[in-house]
Amino acid sequence: MRLIPDAGYARVPLEPAVVPGTGRPLDLSGAMLRSVSPVHLEYLANMGVVSSMSVSLIDRGRLWGLISCHHYAGPHRPSYADRTAAEFLGRTASLLLRTVVAESELDGIVDVAERAAELSAAVGRTPRALGAALTEQDVTVLDLLPAAGAAVRLGGQLRLLGTTPPAERVPGIVAALLAAGATATDAASSLVPDAADLVDTASGVLAVPVGPGDFLAWFRPETLREVTWGGNPYESKVAQTDDGPRLSPRRSFDAWSEIVRGTSRPWREHEVAAARALAGHLAAATLNRSEEDNRLAGALQRTLLLEELPKVPGVAMAARYVPSAEDVVGGDWYDLVPLPGGTLAVVLGDVAGHGLAAASVTAQLRHALRAHLLRAAGPAAALAMINEVTSALLPGEMATVVVAQLDPGTGEVVVASAGHLPVLHAHEGGAEYVMGGRGPALGVLDAPTYAEARLRLVGDDRLVLFSDGLVERGRGGLQSGLDALRQAVAGGPAAPEQLLESVLGALAPPGTDDVTVLALSRT
Structure with missing residues (x-):
């Protein structure tokens, strides 16, 4: 007092x-x-x-x-008694304020809590369709809080509900708000100047991050408010004093009104808390789904990688698969397919993408290619058949694959490639890439033509098949990696097992992509 x-x-x-x-x-x-x-x-x-x-x-x-x-x-x-009574009344009123304020907000808090529980239950029921759970059920994310519009961005996909800013501007507004260190504002244009023209839809913005680039956001339109002051608060004057100029208080206290624009209904604490809690549920569900996908993809990929290379008379083989340090599962695979007549098809492929989706596509391509190799006239014909399967049954997917068909008795090798890096042939005089027999990647064209290249393995010749993770070098570029691989193989051991150890040690792949490399020679 x-x-x-x-x-x-x-x-x-x-x-x-x-x-x-x-x-x-x-x-x-x-x-x-x-x-x-x-x-x-x-x-x-x-x-x-x-x-x-x-x-x-x-x-x-x-x-x-x-x-x-x-x-x-x-x-x-x-009097002292009057002052004491006034102070007592002030303290008593202060103690009652919390109850009075809480009572006025209680209905809103209960409603928000009920809708938050329903949305959390929907997220738990459909962890693989979180966007639909929040936007297509009886209770949507727009129902969680009193707002005119809402935005949900999950997995890079943006969904809008109600009245919102244009879709192309929503991510920028949310990013600017979060970058300013704010979660909610009832005057967005003060924090995000670019939103000044959006007062009709986004004077108020509440945004919470869910993951990298993903978020939940709610929007409130401008609410015009009339504020009455005792005198014009903007007409302050400067008074000159012995100590220099200072602000002088207003002299007129006649009622002075103004219309406040560019602001919305303020966001309440329980509304912000509910938004953050829902974002936390989504983040946890996304993480659990990612871990489950990785487990499934890992199990699926393990079925695609041979536990032990088959024993083929007259052929020495070795293979290495090194998963990416950043992704649990990649799109690399390799296969060895004994063919009628005693020949052997050596396959190495790479499906675009990572995770469960890539592993699923890899499984389908691997098994389909096996079937086509068994009945096709050669590697080129098999690639044409598998491309037809990819275009018809896996639209939008893309993969590269190379097939080297070896006759162990004669050393004859037929190579055909669908957009994959060239096979490396090491011989007594050094090592060179097989540039023939190349065609477009699977899924790019409807009916491409694939060619074949032929060579012969004699003496200690080695054949090396590899994925791009082995030779990609960032700033050094792909060519730098290819040159390093050729030098490592040309000067490396003759035995495939020791050769791969030497190659991986010399190239030291960066670990940002999965690496598959396979070597074979005649014995």
């Missing part, structure tokens, strides 16, 4: 100015005789107030309001 019995009092300096022994000013926070700012005294004089008393109303440690008492007839000092 603060009391000014006579606004025309003469200030008396405190002697001494600092406390002896400490050198610090005396703490006058609780002193009823503490002097007030000269500007405040001038403000009271401009209003004609001679005596004033104010009682603070405090709600949970924050100033909620004031009871201001003014006396105009002359100086006035309320």
Whole structure:
């Protein structure tokens, strides 16, 4: 409580100015005789107030309001009993504020809590269709909070409900708001100047992140408010004093009204808390789904990788698969298919993408290619058949694959490639890439023509098939990696097993992609 019995009092300096022994000013926070700012005294004089008393109303440690008492007839000092009674009433009112404010918000809190529970249940029921769970059920994310519009972005896919800014502007507004360190604002244009033209749909924005690039957001339109002031608050004047210029309080206190634009209905604490809680449920569901997908994809990929290479008379083989350090499952696969007549088809492929979807496509292509190799006239014909399958049954998917068909008896090799990196042939004179027999990747064209290249393995010749993860070198480029591989193979051991160890040690793949490499030679 603060009391000014006579606004025309003469200030008396405190002697001494600092406390002896400490050198610090005396703490006058609780002193009823503490002097007030000269500007405040001038403000009271401009209003004609001679005596004033104010009682603070405090709600949970924050100033909620004031009871201001003014006396105009002359100086006035309320009695100690009156002051004590006023302070008691102020404290009592402050204690009741929490109950009164909470009661006014209770209905809204209960409604939001009920809808939050329904949305969380929907997320739990459909962890693989989170976007649909939030936007296509009886209760949607728009129903969670009082808002005109809502946006859901999950997995990079944006869904809009109700009245929102244009789809192309929503991510930018949300990103700018979060970058400013805010979750909610009722005056978006003050934090995001680019949103100044969107007051009809996004004066108020509440946004919570779900994951990298993903978010939930709600939008409220502009709500015009009329505010009445005691005098024009913008007409402050500067007064010249002996100590220099200072602000002077207003002199007129006639009612002055203004229309406040560019603001929406404020967001309440329980609304922000509910939005954050829902985002937390979504993040947890996404993480659980990702872990489950990785487990499924890992199990599926393990079925695609041979536990042990088959024993083929006259052929020595070795294979290595190194998964990416960033993704549990990639799209690489390799296969060895014994063919009628004693030949052997060596296959290495790479499906675009990672995770469960890539592993599923890999499984389908691997088994389909096996069947076509068994009945096709050669690797090129088998690739044409598998491309037809890819275009018809797996639209939108793309993969590269190379097939080397070896006759162990003669050493004859027929190579055909669908967009894959070339096979490396190491021989007595060095190593060179087989540039013939190349065609487009699977799924790119409807009816492409695939060619074949032929070579012969003699003596200690080796054939090396590999995926792009082995040779991609970032700034160094693909060609740098290809040159390094050729040098490592040309100078490496003859035995395939030792050769692959030497190659992986020399190239040291960066680990940002899965790596598959396979080597074979005649014995």
